Amino acid sequence: MTEESKRRQTALFRLVAKIPRGKVTTYGELGRALGFHARLVGRLLHTNNDPLNTPCHRVVRSSGELAGGYAFGGPNIQKNLLESEGIVFQKQKIDLKTYGWEAR
DNA sequence: ATTAAGGCATGAA
DNA sequence: GTTCATGCCTTAA
Incomplete structure (x- = not known):
C-alpha cells in the first residue's frame, strides 16, 4: 500500500462518512x-482497512442496486443496515431519485 | 529488482 | 440484459 493509495482512501472515507443517514450514493458520484474513476472507488473499498468507520453500505451501484456478494459482510447485511436507516428497497433496488445523495 | 497477467464492491453504450 | 471500455491493484514469473 503506497502513500498515494492511502491518501485516496482517506479522502474516500472522509467523503463516505459524510453521507447523511438514510441516503445513499454511487461509486461514480x-x-x-474525488477526482478518480468509479472502479478505483470499489477497489479502495475492497481493500478497505477501516470498514467500521466507513459506512460503505451507503454506497451502491449506478443503478441503485447493491454492490453484490463482495460486500463487507454480505449483501443481506448491507440491505439490513440500509433498511434500518429508513431506506426502502424496491425489488432489491433503491430509488436514487429519492435516496440519492449528491457528493460534495 | 523489474515486468507480466489477471481480476474487480463500475459505468456507459 | 449483455457487451465494451477503462483505471488501479494484487499476485506471479
Whole structure:
C-alpha cells in the first residue's frame, strides 16, 4: 500500500462518512467528486482497512442496486443496515431519485 | 529488482 | 440484459 493509495482512501472515507443517514450514493458520484474513476472507488473499498468507520453500505451501484456478494459482510447485511436507516428497497433496488445523495 | 497477467464492491453504450 | 471500455491493484514469473 503506497502513500498515494492511502491518501485516496482517506479522502474516500472522509467523503463516505459524510453521507447523511438514510441516503445513499454511487461509486461514480464518489469517484467524480474525488477526482478518480468509479472502479478505483470499489477497489479502495475492497481493500478497505477501516470498514467500521466507513459506512460503505451507503454506497451502491449506478443503478441503485447493491454492490453484490463482495460486500463487507454480505449483501443481506448491507440491505439490513440500509433498511434500518429508513431506506426502502424496491425489488432489491433503491430509488436514487429519492435516496440519492449528491457528493460534495 | 523489474515486468507480466489477471481480476474487480463500475459505468456507459 | 449483455457487451465494451477503462483505471488501479494484487499476485506471479
